[in-house]
Each structure stands twice: as C-alpha cells, then as structure tokens.
Amino acid sequence: MTALPNYRPKQLSLGPLEREILQIIWELEEASVKDVHDRILADPDRELAYASVTTVLKRLTEKGWLSCDKRGRIFLWRPLVSQSQAQAIEAYEKLQGFLAVGNPDIVAAFADSLDTASVEQLKAIAQRIQAARRAREEQ
Template sequence: MNKQITTENISSAEWDVMRIIWTLDQAKCSEIIAELKPKNNWSESTIKTLIRRLIEKGIVSADKTGRTFTYSATVSENEMMYQVAKGMFSNMCDMHKGQLLIRLIKELPLSKSAIQEIQTELTQMEKVAPETVPCDCLSKNKKHQC
C-alpha cells in the first residue's frame, strides 16, 4: 500500500468513491452506487466509470466472485492524504508553509488527542528549527525574500 499519489492522480469525484471503499474496507459496486447516487445525483454508468478509472490508476483493485465485483483500496486513506498534501506543499515557497499550516490548523476539526500530538511534535521540532525559513522561489545565488 505505498503507491505514489499526486493531486493529478485523483479527482474530487474519485475521492468520493475512495472514501466509501476506505470506510467499508472493501465494497461491492451496488454499495458504492447506493451511497453515491442519491448524494450526487450521478448515474450508475458515471459511478462505474469512476471505479474503472481508479482501477486503471492502480488505486483500487477488483476481485470477481461469480458475477459480483468487490473493490478494495491499494493505498490507505492516510497515505493518500499524505501524498496529496506533500505534493501540494512541494509546489509552495518554503517561507510560507508555516503560515498555511497555522491557517489550516485553525480551520480543521481536530480532536484533543490530535492537538496533543501536534503540540508534542512541535515541541520536538522547535529544538532544532531555524530562526527563519528562507524563500526558495529563486536560485540560491539571488538575494530575495518573497
């Protein structure tokens, strides 16, 4: 379950399919359709197309028993979220990533245990963190801060 995932690999509609598969651990086509059809007003063929695309991308595997297909994720939900977020952050200036994280933390629903874990991690990181993080938008030999 360690596929390289980028934001180009999965659409918003495909995320909807994946969330069902992850939640159920494995899902039949009828279960996916039953969840998505009323929620998004999609046709069965649209949902089947999304499933097929996920299989082609290697993110979902299909197991056929008789006439029924059962779909499973080939990448965990946490790994998928991490790879997508990491890919997005790799396109941003290092200098501004901290401010973005602060904004995200303020807006995301977080449990007390997640907050405690973040605080513990930040305490450890603070011991070796530089005073400032330089802009990495231009080549190293140019003096510039965004």
C-alpha cells in the same frame, strides 16, 4: 505518525466524484458497484447512473487507487492505499511543490508570516522527525 507508503497511485489528481467514491470505498473497505451506487443514492437529492459509478471505479483502478477482484459474478473494489496514506502522499507532494520554488527568500518570507500556533505546530513536526530518525538509526 503515518509513514509515507512505498506504493503510490500512478495518477494523484482526482475529480470530485472520484474523491467521493474513493471515500466510500475507504469507509466500506471493500465494495461492489451496487454498494457504492446505493450509498450515493441514499441522498434523496442525488441522481447518478449505475454505469457512471462503474466508469469511475474503473478509472480509479487505472489511476492506481483501487484494485478489483471478481468473486463469482460480482466485482469488488478495495483501496490500494489507506486514507491516512493518501493524506501523507498529498501532503508530501504539496510540500515538494512548495520547496521546488527553490528561492530561499520566498520560503523564508512564508515562514516569517506564520502565526504562533503554526510555529508551534512546525516545532512539534520537527520533534517527530527527529524521533523517527533516531528510531530508524537504532534499528
């Protein structure tokens, strides 16, 4: 189970190109502008200026998704959260948004409409929550 990380990016919303480039950085673990640009241009149907990749990498850094280090004459970007941590943050934010509705009748109506597979999934989640809480108490 991926725990919710202590660190969170400053801005969670990402555009399609930002998401694509972040995915590339996660796959490469560390990348230069050229690495990312080459990966995108590996698709013969794609065109994207080198400068556009640089701009998006800088934006992702400003939003708190990436860090940038200079090694010699090359800038290298690394993710500040893993892909699984990002998924945990996204799920947490969505759940908080859903619960912020604050109307128990709406939440209950939603829960009542779930199919059997979803109910089983919720039961499994509840068991994991209980196990995680027990483990924390034992420490």
